[in-house]
Amino acid sequence: MRPVSIIGAGKTPFGVFPDKSLRDLAAEAGSKCLKNGSASPVQVEAFYLGNFAGPAFVGQNHLAPYVGAALGLEGVPATRIEAACASSGSAFFHAWTAVASGAYDIVLVVGVEKMTSQPTARVTDILASAGEVDGEVRAGATFPSLFAMIARRHMHQFGTRREHLAAVAVKNHANGAKNPEAHMRRAITLEQALNGRMIADPLTLYDCSLVSDGAAAVLLGPTERAAEFSPRPIRVLGAAQASDRLALAEKEDITTFPAVRKAAGKAFQMAGVKPEEIDLAELHDCFTIAEIIAMEDLGFVPRGEGGPASAAGFSSLEGEKPINTSGGLKSKGHPVGATGVGQLCDLALQLRCEAGERQLARANLGLAQNLGGSGATCVVTILGR
Amino acid sequence: MRPVSIIGAGKTPFGVFPDKSLRDLAAEAGSKCLKNGSASPVQVEAFYLGNFAGPAFVGQNHLAPYVGAALGLEGVPATRIEAACASSGSAFFHAWTAVASGAYDIVLVVGVEKMTSQPTARVTDILASAGEVDGEVRAGATFPSLFAMIARRHMHQFGTRREHLAAVAVKNHANGAKNPEAHMRRAITLEQALNGRMIADPLTLYDCSLVSDGAAAVLLGPTERAAEFSPRPIRVLGAAQASDRLALAEKEDITTFPAVRKAAGKAFQMAGVKPEEIDLAELHDCFTIAEIIAMEDLGFVPRGEGGPASAAGFSSLEGEKPINTSGGLKSKGHPVGATGVGQLCDLALQLRCEAGERQLARANLGLAQNLGGSGATCVVTILGR
Numbered sequence: 050m051r052p053v054s055i056i057g058a059g060k061t062p063f064g065v066f067p068d069k070s071l072r073d074l075a076a077e078a079g080s081k082c083l084k085n086g087s088a089s090p091v092q093v094e095a096f097y098l099g100n101f102a103g104p105a106f107v108g109q110n111h112l113a114p115y116v117g118a119a120l121g122l123e124g125v126p127a128t129r130i131e132a133a134c135a136s137s138g139s140a141f142f143h144a145w146t147a148v149a150s151g152a153y154d155i156v157l158v159v160g161v162e163k164m165t166s167q168p169t170a171r172v173t174d175i176l177a178s179a180g181e182v183d184g185e186v187r188a189g190a191t192f193p194s195l196f197a198m199i200a201r202r203h204m205h206q207f208g209t210r211r212e213h214l215a216a217v218a219v220k221n222h223a224n225g226a227k228n229p230e231a232h233m234r235r236a237i238t239l240e241q242a243l244n245g246r247m248i249a250d251p252l253t254l255y256d257c258s259l260v261s262d263g264a265a266a267v268l269l270g271p272t273e274r275a276a277e278f279s280p281r282p283i284r285v286l287g288a289a290q291a292s293d294r295l296a297l298a299e300k301e302d303i304t305t306f307p308a309v310r311k312a313a314g315k316a317f318q319m320a321g322v323k324p325e326e327i328d329l330a331e332l333h334d335c336f337t338i339a340e341i342i343a344m345e346d347l348g349f350v351p352r353g354e355g356g357p358a359s360a361a362g363f364s365s366l367e368g369e370k371p372i373n374t375s376g377g378l379k380s381k382g383h384p385v386g387a388t389g390v391g392q393l394c395d396l397a398l399q400l401r402c403e404a405g406e407r408q409l410a411r412a413n414l415g416l417a418q419n420l421g422g423s424g425a426t427c428v429v430t431i432l433g434r
Numbered sequence: 435m436r437p438v439s440i441i442g443a444g445k446t447p448f449g450v451f452p453d454k455s456l457r458d459l460a461a462e463a464g465s466k467c468l469k470n471g472s473a474s475p476v477q478v479e480a481f482y483l484g485n486f487a488g489p490a491f492v493g494q495n496h497l498a499p500y501v502g503a504a505l506g507l508e509g510v511p512a513t514r515i516e517a518a519c520a521s522s523g524s525a526f527f528h529a530w531t532a533v534a535s536g537a538y539d540i541v542l543v544v545g546v547e548k549m550t551s552q553p554t555a556r557v558t559d560i561l562a563s564a565g566e567v568d569g570e571v572r573a574g575a576t577f578p579s580l581f582a583m584i585a586r587r588h589m590h591q592f593g594t595r596r597e598h599l600a601a602v603a604v605k606n607h608a609n610g611a612k613n614p615e616a617h618m619r620r621a622i623t624l625e626q627a628l629n630g631r632m633i634a635d636p637l638t639l640y641d642c643s644l645v646s647d648g649a650a651a652v653l654l655g656p657t658e659r660a661a662e663f664s665p666r667p668i669r670v671l672g673a674a675q676a677s678d679r680l681a682l683a684e685k686e687d688i689t690t691f692p693a694v695r696k697a698a699g700k701a702f703q704m705a706g707v708k709p710e711e712i713d714l715a716e717l718h719d720c721f722t723i724a725e726i727i728a729m730e731d732l733g734f735v736p737r738g739e740g741g742p743a744s745a746a747g748f749s750s751l752e753g754e755k756p757i758n759t760s761g762g763l764k765s766k767g768h769p770v771g772a773t774g775v776g777q778l779c780d781l782a783l784q785l786r787c788e789a790g791e792r793q794l795a796r797a798n799l800g801l802a803q804n805l806g807g808s809g810a811t812c813v814v815t816i817l818g819r
Contacts, residue, residue, distance in 0.1 A: 050537070070568070096677075105489060108571075110563035111518040114677040114810040118684070124696050126675040127811070128524055129516045133496040139513055143528065150535030152435070178495035183455070186493075290511040292481075292499040299503075311509050425499040426512070 057086020057268030063382030082266035090121035099137025133179035138389025138419030138428030197249035213356025215242035225376020232382030261382030287320030306424035324348035389419035442471020442653030448767030467651035475506035484522025518564035523774025523804030523813030582634035598741025600627035610761020617767030646767030672705030691809035709733035716777035774804035
């Protein structure tokens with residue numbers, strides 16, 4: 050496998066965009082990315098589109114050639130990858146694999162979701178189809194209720210408290226308030242988070258990520274050709290995808306995700322770095338408890354200590370290991386199929402020292418963790434300057 | 435790129451299976467394939483699932499890890515690929531790329547669709563989402579009507595007649611009648627085909643492929659390791675995927691598919707063979723006109739001569755170039771996401787001399803052409819003994 054770099058990155062703001070179609074959003078992010086990488090569409094040799102549920106949200110299937118044509122790509126393999134909330138993380142992983150193994154040089158990856166054209170109840174149903182429908186969903190489970198069970202068990206097993214969950218929300222909202230492209234740019238207090246409307250006990254409104262529209266894109270190429278495209282390419286030091294069972298009932302322990310541990314282990318080994326060497330991370334905080342568990346599964350803190358560490362400022366902008374400096378899914382927004390590539394774009398901003406008000410002083414090594422469903426897919430990527 | 439072989443193949447019968455879920459079907463095909471390749475699940479390094487519309491047909495999304503777990507795969511990358519009716523052709527193409535470029539050794543590909551649990555009108559709507567929804571579908575188009583327009587234009591431009599279309603149906607039904615795993619094992623007469631109920635003029639019921647349940651699987655590995663798994667491995671001599679615009683209105687000429695020509699050109703070049711050297715082919719006869727156009731786009735016959743050649747027996751079991759000896763989508767059945775890999779399984783049967791009553795005397799080189807939508811995706815694969 051040869052070294053691969055991100056040679057272009059671009060995204061739309063995340064939010065509610067009634068006047069933009071799924072294809073508009075995807076084309077906007079893809080075009081920004083090509084421009085950022087000084088590349089023309091004819092240079093792109095293959096196209097990977099991460100999208101979770103376009104057919105259900107907007108009625109259009111067969112999305113990869115549809116978006117590809119809007120971007121001016123002519124005839125190249127155009128492929129949609131679906132892996133629940135890890136759809137574009139997975140699309141990136143396969144694109145990276147293809148470039149790293151020499152199948153192509155220049156590959157474009159776009160992630161997109163257009164969610165806000167559906168009413169909330171329908172969005173909840175569509176999202177639930179990423180869990181086990183025959184078991185969990187038919188029994189009444191939604192994603193908030195699945196993660197509420199996970200949170201309850203984490204509380205029982207490790208003494209995690211609602212204040213710990215709320216601390217994650219407060220931090221991510223504070224970061225998102227500094228991100229001009231975040232969906233909800235509003236700082237909140239711990240009291241607000243604790244007194245939020247209950248969604249699925251113990252998760253309040255502030256423990257849940259947002260329903261958003263948005264798209265994100267990266268352009269990949271062999272590191273040896275990166276200078277042709279970008280003055281500030283980002284090296285992909287490690288990338289791995291892993292899987293697990295869908296149903297919580299089939300897992301040995303619901304307070305840890307084997308797919309996260311497995312993908313992280315491979316990515317760290319490939320990159321030759323340790324968790325403590327990572328400067329910043331974009332973690333999949335679909336719910337606050339998910340960020341806490343990810344911190345533990347990635348080895349940033351010992352098991353059971355994610356909650357107290359969050360409350361102590363470990364992961365804040367000024368902390369030892371800044372997490373979700375973009376605002377995360379909680380505040381930046383969570384257009385499901387765009388999230389994985391969106392994380393990479395946000396890491397690239399920090400690594401390129403273009404993160405504005407939330408720029409970190411030390412940003413050499415970044416990690417992205419993109420989770421699908423209640424942990425059945427995970428993609429972990431490690432980026433370096 | 436290193437040589438790759440199909441080292442295992444297995445499929446379910448195609449048909450109507452009210453007692454089998456999507457996961458049951460996929461697991462059945464996958465297990466048969468692993469057994470055929472004398473492989474255990476722990477040897478599989480990555481899993482690719484081709485599926486068009488599981489979320490719409492059966493309500494379950496995030497299908498790759500769900501099916502993977504049922505097959506006993508533990509934690510490996512499990513990825514769903516969606517490319518309309520070319521979903522599993524595309525899944526195969528990406529799996530082949532990964533093995534050919536050295537990313538993995540042993541990779542499993544499954545294609546599956548479970549369609550018959552929905553009423554016909556709903557099936558028609560779901561299939562239509564592979565066309566351009568904002569333009570064609572909102573204007574009332576269905577897939578039969580899109581291909582009816584294509585047929586009309588082919589008739590206008592080349593003098594193709596309804597008798598030519600019907601000849602394709604008669605041939606494929608005759609072949610399917612000899613296939614114990616075909617959905618509709620019934621020979622029909624030319625008169626029956628011509629007098630079939632009109633679906634979308636000029637296409638009658640007998641010009642349209644079937645709505646089926648089914649799954650198909652192949653196991654891939656580097657050719658140098660093939661003997662570890664199979665006494666009769668099949669070499670993948672060429673494989674290519676190409677794309678085009680979705681909407682018919684955006685195409686220069688609707689009587690030819692650029693994505694087919696492009697994928698075929700690449701696959702022939704890679705294999706170092708010419709169209710006339712191909713012994714048999716499984717072509718994507720979603721409608722009879724699609725088989726006729728595919729014959730032309732692949733260079734089996736000159737443009738405009740697909741109809742007369744079909745009527746003259748060119749593509750029959752005893753003809754110069756047998757096409758769809760399995761019965762094709764018309765008679766074998768068309769569980770959309772299973773079709774691409776199903777074609778490869780059927781070619782493998784012929785190349786291994788295991789095709790029973792429909793076995794050809796000469797079956798050294800086979801070609802599969804898997805089409806997505808009204809031509810926006812195409813995968814062409816060339817297999818050899």
